[in-house]
Amino acid sequence: MNLDDYRSDNLANWNDRVRVHTGPDGYDLDGFASDPERLSDVVAFDRTYLGDVAGLTLVHPQCHIGTDTLSWAKLGATVTGIDFSPPALETARDLAHRLDIDATFIESELYAIPHAVTEEFDVVYTGVGAINWLPDIVGWAEVMAHLTKPGGRFYMREGHPVLLALDYERGDDLLVISEPYFETEIPGTWDEPQSYAGSGTLEHTITHEWNHGLGEVINALITAGFRIELVEEHRFLEWLALPQMIRTGDRYELPPHLRDHVPLMYSLLATRTV
Secondary structure (H helix, E strand, C coil): CCHHHHHHHHHHHHHHHHHHHCCCCCCCHHHHHHCCCCCCHHHHHHHHHHCCCCCCEEEEECCCCCHHHHHHHHCCCEEEEEECCHHHHHHHHHHHHHHCCCCEEEECCHHHHHHHCCCCEEEEECCCCCHHHCCCHHHHHHHHHHHEEEEEEEEEEEECHHHHCECCCCCCCCCCECCCCCCCCCCEEEECCCCCCCCCCCCCCEEEECCCCHHHHHHHHHHCCEEEEEEEEECEECCCCCCCCEEECCEEECCCCCCCCCCCEEEEEEEECC
């Protein structure tokens, strides 16, 4: 297989996920649209790191169906979302219309963004669960720099590369590295009929993902012209990734005797300097 094949499989899978995520037990779009104060759980956490965005322009690459993007709009930003999935963008535009928010949504594959978007933004926000779908972290960082104004802020929160290298299928209590920690040419390939939200079954079940070491991410951003302001590692997730994990409120954590053993996510804040 080549990169086009990997991308085609992932696009088919994400197109499928729109139907599942917009279902009655998915993202609860009706609740989100009916309450102008309601934020996505992701943005409710991330806003602490980005601070006040009122009056700023904000772009969200890999925006999916727009709940995070439009949460920033509810907080006062002028937002643009970018995604490669047409049905996801159709859902995002409909949601913006229901909220009476003037948002822009653009269809583009991540690495093609410089051909689709020439504007530079005050804030670039990637959400969570984005870079694992991308084969080239250096090229990704260059796209992030293309989108960010000089002096503008970049923020990401991601599954930690240590987490993504763990064996997900062990039946015991051990945390064992079984997958690559560093970026590799050949991705990990998965066949899973369910998504992380909603209970529907996917028709296109094959996906391909790449891990990117924390140093690889940081150095790619520095080389692209960013100054790293903060890197914070987290002990929780918003999805069930390992069988040992337990739910605590709206989060998942490892049990107490394992909680300090491995990081599960990280937040990174940077400023574009050149």
